[in-house]
Each structure stands twice: as structure tokens, then as C-alpha cells.
Amino acid sequence: MADIDVPVLGDPAEREIPAIHPGAMAGSKPYVAQAVHQEPLGFAGELPEDWQAKALGRMGDLLGRYRSLQVFMDICVKCGACTDKCHYFIGTGDPKNMPVARQDLFRSVYRRYFTPAGRALGAIGLGSLVGAKEFTRELLDEWFNYFHQCSQCRRCSVFCPYGIDTAEVSMAARDVMNHIGMGHKYANEIIGKVHKIGNNLGLPAPALLDTLEGLEEDVKDETGQDVKFPIDVEGAEVLLVTPSADFFAEPHVLGLIGYAKVFHAAGISWTLSTKASEAGNFGMFIGNYEQMRKISMRIREAAQELKVKRIVFGECGHAWRVAYSFLNTLAGPWDFLDPRYPVPQHILEVTDGLIKKGGIKLDKSGNDGMVLTVHDSCNVARASRMGDCPGGQFTIPRDVIKASVPKFVDMHPDTTHEKTFCCGGGGGLLTDELLDLRVKGAKPRMEALKDVIDREGVTHMAAMCAICKAQFTKILPIYGYDREMVVSVHQLVSNSILLGNND
Amino acid sequence: MTTLFAILFYTAFAVLLAGLGFKIAQFARTPAPLKIPTTPGPITTPGIAFRLGREAVLFESLFKSNKPLWIFAIIFHFGLFVVLARHLRYFQEPVWFWVGLVQPFGLYAGLAMVAGLGLLLLRRFVIDRVVYVTSPSDILMLLLLLGIGITGLGMTTLAHTDIIAVKAFFLGLMRFSIQPLPTDPALLVHLALVAVLMIVFPFSKLLHAPGLFFSPTRNQKDDPRERRHLSDWAAKLEAGRN
Numbered sequence: 087m088a089d090i091d092v093p094v095l096g097d098p099a100e101r102e103i104p105a106i107h108p109g110a111m112a113g114s115k116p117y118v119a120q121a122v123h124q125e126p127l128g129f130a131g132e133l134p135e136d137w138q139a140k141a142l143g144r145m146g147d148l149l150g151r152y153r154s155l156q157v158f159m160d161i162c163v164k165c166g167a168c169t170d171k172c173h174y175f176i177g178t179g180d181p182k183n184m185p186v187a188r189q190d191l192f193r194s195v196y197r198r199y200f201t202p203a204g205r206a207l208g209a210i211g212l213g214s215l216v217g218a219k220e221f222t223r224e225l226l227d228e229w230f231n232y233f234h235q236c237s238q239c240r241r242c243s244v245f246c247p248y249g250i251d252t253a254e255v256s257m258a259a260r261d262v263m264n265h266i267g268m269g270h271k272y273a274n275e276i277i278g279k280v281h282k283i284g285n286n287l288g289l290p291a292p293a294l295l296d297t298l299e300g301l302e303e304d305v306k307d308e309t310g311q312d313v314k315f316p317i318d319v320e321g322a323e324v325l326l327v328t329p330s331a332d333f334f335a336e337p338h339v340l341g342l343i344g345y346a347k348v349f350h351a352a353g354i355s356w357t358l359s360t361k362a363s364e365a366g367n368f369g370m371f372i373g374n375y376e377q378m379r380k381i382s383m384r385i386r387e388a389a390q391e392l393k394v395k396r397i398v399f400g401e402c403g404h405a406w407r408v409a410y411s412f413l414n415t416l417a418g419p420w421d422f423l424d425p426r427y428p429v430p431q432h433i434l435e436v437t438d439g440l441i442k443k444g445g446i447k448l449d450k451s452g453n454d455g456m457v458l459t460v461h462d463s464c465n466v467a468r469a470s471r472m473g474d475c476p477g478g479q480f481t482i483p484r485d486v487i488k489a490s491v492p493k494f495v496d497m498h499p500d501t502t503h504e505k506t507f508c509c510g511g512g513g514g515l516l517t518d519e520l521l522d523l524r525v526k527g528a529k530p531r532m533e534a535l536k537d538v539i540d541r542e543g544v545t546h547m548a549a550m551c552a553i554c555k556a557q558f559t560k561i562l563p564i565y566g567y568d569r570e571m572v573v574s575v576h577q578l579v580s581n582s583i584l585l586g587n588n589d
Numbered sequence: 590m591t592t593l594f595a596i597l598f599y600t601a602f603a604v605l606l607a608g609l610g611f612k613i614a615q616f617a618r619t620p621a622p623l624k625i626p627t628t629p630g631p632i633t634t635p636g637i638a639f640r641l642g643r644e645a646v647l648f649e650s651l652f653k654s655n656k657p658l659w660i661f662a663i664i665f666h667f668g669l670f671v672v673l674a675r676h677l678r679y680f681q682e683p684v685w686f687w688v689g690l691v692q693p694f695g696l697y698a699g700l701a702m703v704a705g706l707g708l709l710l711l712r713r714f715v716i717d718r719v720v721y722v723t724s725p726s727d728i729l730m731l732l733l734l735l736g737i738g739i740t741g742l743g744m745t746t747l748a749h750t751d752i753i754a755v756k757a758f759f760l761g762l763m764r765f766s767i768q769p770l771p772t773d774p775a776l777l778v779h780l781a782l783v784a785v786l787m788i789v790f791p792f793s794k795l796l797h798a799p800g801l802f803f804s805p806t807r808n809q810k811d812d813p814r815e816r817r818h819l820s821d822w823a824a825k826l827e828a829g830r831n
């Protein structure tokens with residue numbers, strides 16, 4: 087990792103706004119998808135001769151399909167309120183990572199080809215007067231680089247006086263690029279795996295069954311209890327849809343063990359599904375409604391085939407956004423499920439409810455010696471909710487953590503709740519070729535974490551998202567911390583829950 | 590001169606009305622296929638009205654993000670609002686009671702508006718991030734408003750014009766009977782710039798005023814699990830589904 091300068095961490099209370107360094111990240115870009123990953127999704131295999139016309143055509147379609155895009159293109163006043171809010175700008179100083187400048191990559195083309203002023207002035211070479219630009223190959227390359235330096239975390243949208251959400255613009259730009267053969271390899275390859283195998287990691291059914299059997303044995307050895315990890319069980323009450331990382335690596339899998347123990351202790355029958363063995367939905371990252379819908383339909387089909395009564399999602403940020411905010415739209419209505427429960431539910435809603443009603447019991451001594459803080463995932467914090475009241479997405483995870491551990495401390499308020507910072511790896515950027523960006527983008531979160539480690543003796547940070555967990559596991563060591571500092575929320579539950587008749 | 594300005598204002602008014610009407614219709618008609626409110630957000634319709642009200646009147650999100658800018662923005666917009674309210678008297682007979690009440694504040698509001706604009710303009714030259722995102726049109730817009738404000742203040746303080754005649758001219762325009770317009774230079778410049786402002790309004794970022802109310806991250810209820818939200822084009826994808 088010789089080529090990454092790890093940012094110096096300061097005080098989160100006096101976070102400095104960097105001076106701009108034009109071009110600082112001009113070279114950061116992911117791999118372009120090959121035809122084998124593009125064509126199965128219905129996207130162009132490579133950049134055609136007439137890419138500009140095709141791109142403009144697709145832009146026009148999207149402007150007509152998404153009010154967000156149309157309104158956001160027109161109403162930004164360039165006030166600059168968002169300019170210091172993006173973790174990628176804070177970490178890199180590259181001005182094109184300021185949310186408004188990122189949008190302007192798209193907006194300059196919008197103005198040139200879709201607005202009367204831009205068309206008229208652009209035709210006589212004066213487009214720059216109104217911020218209109220020709221859609222050149224160079225500009226397209228900038229799109230590719232900088233729309234893949236946005237984790238679609240929506241932090242900018244909280245601070246914009248009109249709620250302009252750069253994530254919407256990034257999604258649209260990525261969709262346009264997919265339609266002209268400039269897809270993002272990592273994302274499109276993963277979507278291919280979901281369609282072919284059923285999950286992002288490409289774990290085939292036999293491997294899943296194997297893993298789950300192994301987990302049953304491990305838990306039996308550890309607790310003496312017959313905690314089951316059922317899969318494809320028809321007639322179970324709950325279908326659990328969880329990110330495939332939960333079957334694969336720590337700390338994710340420790341969270342999965344936690345979910346299983348909760349269902350076991352509460353006596354709720356549940357099942358996983360091989361068909362819907364993935365909660366994640368990268369269709370959102372590439373801004374493609376049809377892909378997002380197709381991926382969501384697997385969950386509907388699995389729920390119908392297994393005749394379950396409820397759907398519960400495991401810990402994953404963007405998956406929860408698609409589940410909470412979009413699933414009803416994409417794959418509803420859910421009239422065949424039990425109307426007494428919201429569809430879908432988050433596992434934290436289930437666990438929190440059980441703790442509060444006494445359906446499960448926790449003993450904090452299971453986590454003795456741990457001082458916890460929590461990382462609010464951006465998609466949970468700013469794009470969805472838990473529970474019945476606004477803000478439940480903050481109180482419910484905290485309540486569950488506090489019930490599980492002896493001590494809990496929040497990080498600096500400028501970095502939590504709706505102002506939370508992205509882990510640096512969201513939005514489909516969790517790929518090795520973007521590691522430099524991911525390390526720099528994690529700076530504000532690491533700063534706030536270091537602060538509570540130094541002041542409060544925090545030992546662990548809980549995360550409720552597979553991408554956050556994977557990102558922190560990778561970058562904590564680069565910042566000089568232990569990779570095991572990041573834990574699943576349900577890992578804490580798993581360590582503290584009382585099983586069997588020992589209460 | 591009178592005829593010229595009569596034509597100018599009829600044109601400007603027509604462009605403003607048609608342009609703004611078109612854009613508002615476009616904003617309203619373009620579907621919002623997904624629920625994307627920035628959460629935590631209201632879950633009821635009155636809650637949404639309250640959220641939008643806070644954004645429109647208090648600039649709530651801007652307050653969270655940047656206090657100096659918030660102050661400049663409030664000074665400018667509130668000044669502008671009072672100035673525009675005070676101007677209503679040129680277009681009505683009799684004058685509404687509350688329009689009469691704001692008359693004494695014209696000078697202060699005008700000064701606030703101009704001071705706010707000056708500060709906003711200064712930002713565009715000194716803050717490196719803002720310099721980077723500024724286009725000539727952003728500066729021209731501030732200069733245009735400054736021009737209107739300064740000529741207006743000029744008339745309130747130094748170069749008074751015949752307000753009765755100005756009013757007669759505009760009431761006349763509204764009744765399609767052209768009355769003579771005074772020809773003081775300050776007034777003519779003021780009015781010419783106002784006409785330009787009306788013409789550029791629908792083609793510029795001034796669309797932020799109506800646009801705020803159409804922004805899905807601010808005007809949508811956070812109730813996706815309770816109510817199925819489906820746009821027309823998305824519904825078409827469902828043909829033949831189980």
C-alpha cells in the first residue's frame with residue numbers, strides 16, 4: 087500500500103475544510119466492465135461510435151422519468167453550502183468531489199443540450215457563460231472517474247437548502263454510462279452473479295448448506311444449544327434475507343449467528359432461501375430501475391414459494407434502503423403476508439421489540455470489557471427508517487447495543503445520526519482498485535472514532551451494514567487499528583443473549 | 590418611451606408566465622417513481638407542509654450547513670420579500686391594508702436586500718470552493734439584482750420619481766389602456782432590469798423558488814411500507830407479473 091498517503095487525523099470538533107487541489111483524484115477510477123458483464127444485463131458491450139447521441143438520448147429518458155433529476159438539474163443556485171460536506175472532498179481536496187461540482191459534470195451537459203439558454207449560447211461557443219459544456223470524450227471520462235467517487239451516501243442532501251441529492255445524479259450518470267458501454271466492472275459483475283447464482287458473492291447453494299451446517303455445529307459446541315440455521319424450509323414464519331457476506335466472513339457471520347440465536351430464543355420459526363440468498367441490490371448503485379426490480383422480485387418469489395408470513399432483512403445499509411423504501415414499490419403489494427407486521431422488517435426491529443417485550447433476555451457480561459460506539463450507516467440514517475417514529479433508525483440500534491454491552495459512547499454529533507459520514511466504501515466502490523479513495527474517504531469517520539478511542543476508551547465500533555463492515559475491516563489496519571474493532575450489532579447480541587432455560 | 594416599455598412589460602410578463610407555467614407543469618408532471626425523502630422525515634401530510642414551510646421561510650437545511658451563508662441569505666431574501674410586498678401598491682387600487690403597513694420599511698428592506706446581495710457576491714470571489722463552482726451567469730444574476738436594488742434605492746432616497754404616474758402606467762397596462770410613464774433615468778433603468786429579470790427567471794436557477802416545493806427529498810412522506818407508491822411508467826413493467 088505504498089501509494090496511499092493515509093490522511094492525518096485531527097479533532098472532529100474542529101474539522102478543517104481543505105483548500106481545493108484541482109485534479110488531486112483525476113486518476114482514480116474503477117475498471118470498465120467488459121462486454122461479458124455488460125451484455126447479460128442488457129447494456130451496450132462497448133462504447134459505440136455514436137455514444138454521444140445515445141448518451142443524450144438516455145439522459146432525456148431519465149429526465150422524463152425522474153422528477154428528482156429534472157428538478158435538481160434546474161434549481162441548484164451554486165450557493166456552495168454542500169461543498170464541504172462530502173467525505174471524499176474532505177479526504178482528498180479534489181474540487182470535483184464537492185457535491186455541487188460532481189453534479190455540475192452532469193448539469194453542464196444538461197444545460198448545453200436540454201436548456202434554451204445553453205443550447206443558444208452553446209451553439210455560438212458561449213456556453214460557459216451559463217455553465218454549459220460540450221459532451222466531449224474528456225468530459226465522459228471525468229464522468230466515469232468522479233461518478234465513481236460518490237458513495238451515494240446522501241450527506242450532501244441533508245445540507246442542501248433544496249435537498250438536492252447528488253446520489254440521484256450519480257445514479258443517473260452511471261445508468262447513462264451503462265447504456266453506452268461504460269459500465270463499472272465490479273458492480274455489473276456482481277449483478278450478473280445475483281442473476282446466475284443468487285447472491286453477490288457467487289456462493290452456490292451447496293456451499294451455503296455446508297456453511298450453515300458448520301455454523302450449527304459451532305454454536306452447538308459453544309453453547310450446547312441446538313440453534314438451527316434453516317434454509318428453504320417451506321411454511322416457516324419468517325423469511326430472512328441477509329447480505330451474502332453474512333455467510334462468508336467475520337464479523338458478518340458473527341451477526342448471522344446472532345440473528346439465529348434471537349429467532350431460537352424467541353421461538354420464531356424462520357428460514358433462509360437459496361433463491362434470495364442476498365439482501366444487497368446493486369441495481370440501486372447503477373441507478374437502474376429495471377435491474378433493481380428484477381433483483382427484488384427474487385424476494386417476492388422466494389416468499390411465495392416458501393409460504394412465509396413475514397420478511398425480515400439482516401444488517402445491510404443499502405439493502406435496507408431498497409427494502410424499506412423501495413421493496414413495496416418494486417415487488418409489492420404484500421397482501422399475502424401477515425398484515426400485523428410491516429413488510430419488510432429489519433432484524434434490529436425484531437430484536438429490539440423482543441428485548442423490550444421480554445421475549446429474549448440479554449446479559450451484558452457476555453461483552454465484558456467492551457466499550458462500544460456505533461457507526462450509523464448512511465443508507466439507514468438518511469434513506470430509510472426503523473420502527474414507527476422518525477429517527478427510529480438511530481434509537482433502535484442504540485437501544486439494542488446498550489442492552490448488550492456494559493458501556494456505549496456516541497461519536498461527535500457532527501458525524502452521527504443524519505449527519506453521519508459514509509464508511510468510504512459504499513455506493514459500489516468497495517473494490518480494490520479504489521482503495522486509495524476508500525482510505526481517504528474514511529478520514530472523517532476515522533477522526534471521530536479516534537477521538538472516542540482516545541477520550542472514552544472505546545474498544546469497538548458496531549456497524550449494521552455489510553459494506554461498512556467489509557470496508558472497516560480493510561481500512562482500520564491501514565489507519566493503525568485492529569481490524570477486529572468493527573463488530574456486527576448482532577454479534578453483540580449473540581455474545582449476550584441467554585439461550586435455553588438458563589433464566 | 591412609454592410604448593417601448595409597455596411592449597417590454599407585456600413581453601416580459603408573457604415570457605415569465607408561459608415559462609414558469611411550463612416549468613412548473615414539467616416539475617409536477619414528471620413522475621417520481623421511488624420514495625426518496627431524506628430521512629428522518631415527516632410521516633404525515635401536515636408534517637410535510639411544515640417541513641417545506643421551514644425550508645421556505647427559515648432555510649432550515651441551510652442553517653444546519655453554513656451559518657454565515659444562512660445569515661446572508663436571510664438578509665437578502667427577507668429584504669427582497671418586504672420590497673416586493675411593498676411594490677404591490679403599484680398594481681392595486683385600493684391598496685390592501687397590510688401592503689400599506691409595510692410601506693415605511695421600504696428603505697430598510699431595500700438596504701438589507703442590497704447588503705445581502707453584496708455579501709453573496711463577495712463570497713463568489715473569496716471562498717475558493719465557491720469560486721470554483723461559480724459561472725459568469727451566477728455573478729450576472731447577482732449584478733442584475735444589485736442593479737435593480739440600487740436604482741430602486743436611488744429613487745427612494747435621491748432621485749425621486751412620480752410614483753403616482755408610475756402606478757397609473759402599470760394599472761393602465763393591466764387594463765390595456767396605456768398611460769404615460771415618467772422618464773427619469775433611474776426609473777427607466779430600474780424597470781428595464783426588472784423586465785430582464787422577469788424574462789430570465791424561467792430559464793435560470795431562480796427556478797429554485799418554485800422548485801423547492803417539488804423536490805422529492807423534501808416533499809415526500811416517509812411512509813413506503815404503509816402505502817405502495819407506483820408511478821405510471823413503473824406500473825407498465827408489471828404487466829404479466831404474479
Ligand code: HEM
Nearest residue numbers: 163165247644645648651661662709727730731795798801
Ligand atoms: C420560495 C422562495 C425562495 C426561497 C425558499 C429561496 C431560498 C434560497 C436559498 C436557500 C438560497 C441559497 C442561499 C443563498 O445563496 O442566498 C437562495 C439563493 C438565491 N436566491 Fe432565493 N429563494 C426564494 C426566492 C427567490 C426569489 C424570488 C429570487 C429572485 C428574484 C431569489 C434569488 C436568489 C438568488 C439570486 C440566489 C443566489 C445567491 C448567490 O448567488 O449566492 N430567490 N435562495
Ligand code: HEM
Nearest residue numbers: 672675676679695696699702737738741742744745755783
Ligand atoms: C414592474 C415592477 C416594478 C416597478 C414598477 C418598480 C418601481 C419602483 C419604484 C417607483 C421605486 C421607488 C419607490 C419610492 O420612491 O418610494 C422602487 C424602489 C425599489 N425597487 Fe422597484 N419596481 C419594480 C420591481 C422591482 C423588483 C422586481 C425589485 C427587486 C428584485 C425591485 C426592487 C426595488 C428596491 C430594492 C427599491 C428601493 C426600496 C423601496 O423603495 O422599496 N423593484 N421600485
Ligand code: SF4
Nearest residue numbers: 162163165166168246
Ligand atoms: S447546497 Fe444545493 S443549491 Fe447549494 S450548491 Fe450545493 S447542490 Fe447547489
Ligand code: SF4
Nearest residue numbers: 172236237239240242
Ligand atoms: S452523496 Fe455522499 S459521496 Fe456523493 S457527493 Fe454527496 S456527500 Fe459525496
